[in-house]
Amino acid sequence: MRGYSLVVVFALICGCAPPQSAVKPSVSATQEKPGSKEVFIAFDQAGKNVKAKSFSTGKELLGEVQRLGGARGEYETDSAFLSRLSALGNYSVNGEITASDVKFDRSTGVFSLRVSMRDAQGYGFKSDLGALKAVNTDYPSFYLGEDIYSRGQYTGQNSFGATAIIEKRKIDRYYLVFNPVPKSPGNIFFYNVTGKLGLSAAEMESQRDNIRVLFTVMPAPSYVQFVRRYQEPTIANPYESEINNYFFQAKVFWVRVVNIKTGKVYDDEARMSIEAL
Numbered sequence: 149m150r151g152y153s154l155v156v157v158f159a160l161i162c163g164c165a166p167p168q169s170a171v172k173p174s175v176s177a178t179q180e181k182p183g184s185k186e187v188f189i190a191f192d193q194a195g196k197n198v199k200a201k202s203f204s205t206g207k208e209l210l211g212e213v214q215r216l217g218g219a220r221g222e223y224e225t226d227s228a229f230l231s232r233l234s235a236l237g238n239y240s241v242n243g244e245i246t247a248s249d250v251k252f253d254r255s256t257g258v259f260s261l262r263v264s265m266r267d268a269q270g271y272g273f274k275s276d277l278g279a280l281k282a283v284n285t286d287y288p289s290f291y292l293g294e295d296i297y298s299r300g301q302y303t304g305q306n307s308f309g310a311t312a313i314i315e316k317r318k319i320d321r322y323y324l325v326f327n328p329v330p331k332s333p334g335n336i337f338f339y340n341v342t343g344k345l346g347l348s349a350a351e352m353e354s355q356r357d358n359i360r361v362l363f364t365v366m367p368a369p370s371y372v373q374f375v376r377r378y379q380e381p382t383i384a385n386p387y388e389s390e391i392n393n394y395f396f397q398a399k400v401f402w403v404r405v406v407n408i409k410t411g412k413v414y415d416d417e418a419r420m421s422i423e424a425l
Contacts, residue, residue: 152260179372186423188342196417200238200364201239204408206292206322210240210288219374219394233371238401242360242408243290243324243341250345250356259345259352259420261405263361264338265290268325272375273395275328286329288339289395290361292322312386319391324363324398336425343405343418359410361418365398372396 203209213219249263263264268289269275275282299316331337341361345352372394379389405415 152341153269172341179327184380186239186340187424188419188421190419191400191402194285195364198364198401200240201236203239203241205242206394206396207295207320209239209292209396210320212236212239213372213389213394213396225355228373230369235370236367237289238364238366240362240364240404241292241396242362244293245359245361247356250359251351257349258301259347261343261345261359261361261415263290263341265326265341265361268323268395269302271321271323271395272377272393273323273325273373274375276370277328281330283380284331284341286331287325287327288329288343289323289325292324292396293394294319294321304386306383310383312381312383314381314386314388315388316388319389320394321391322394323396324365325395326397338423338425340421340423341403341418342421343403345405345414347414355407355409359414360406360408362404362406363398364401364403364425366401368397368399405420 168305173190201212203212213233213236216235220229239317240281243263245261245263251260252258253260257288265288267317269282271289273287273289275287277285297318299318300375301313301315303311304314305311329337343361344361346357375393375395377391379385379387379391383386401418403420404416406413406415
């Protein structure tokens with residue numbers, strides 16, 4: 149796929165969120181290597197200092213949404229829903245990373261970050277497109293973390309008579325979801341966030357758990373979607389879980405890599421990219 153096509157697709161992901169000046173930002177692309185199928189997007193600099201509410205976690209963001217009335221009601225009109233959720237405004241929220249997202253170059257001693265974004269439909273997000281269109285559409289998403297609440301225990305038994313102590317629990321999971329990306333049948337896209345990590349090996353060991361990707365965004369008109377799933381217990385996995393997935397739909401202004409404990413900014417201009425297989 150040519151770089152131009154990838155730029156068009158990625159413009160859909162980012163949503164071209166206009167800064168508060170209402171000047172529509174331009175989207176430009178760069179390739180690390182000639183002929184590379186990975187395209188990095190440069191955000192409009194006007195989006196770097198957009199004023200936004202700050203939420204440290206997905207749980208805090210959910211709390212604000214619930215204060216405004218929560219996810220859309222089954223019989224709630226468009227005007228009523230938009231009227232109450234519009235008060236959310238622009239916001240920033242931290243996304244979590246895993247140990248495997250941190251890369252280390254042994255030849256230079258330099259750390260970097262590369263996080264893959266998954267299609268939110270794989271986590272239960274429901275597309276408002278028809279079934280055929282949804283199959284050929286990605287909803288890139290970034291994981292914002294989860295909270296687990298215990299609801300007690302009981303003794304369970306399977307059909308073979310084996311018993312186990314079953315823990316009942318509620319899990320709230322949070323995702324930041326970007327604009328849908330249409331693709332031709334057979335095309336496979338990979339979506340990434342990359343950033344620099346200017347820190348020593350000793351600092352990495354002590355601060356790795358505090359590294360986050362900080363997104364500054366503008367909510368999409370659909371704001372938030374709530375999907376509930378259930379997980380039945382087994383002897384090998386003795387948990388009876390109610391899993392609540394919250395999908396916050398948004399358009400990107402800016403991305404940073406930060407330390408939530410020290411406040412240090414490792415990369416003030418982290419990047420998003422799309423790669424075609």
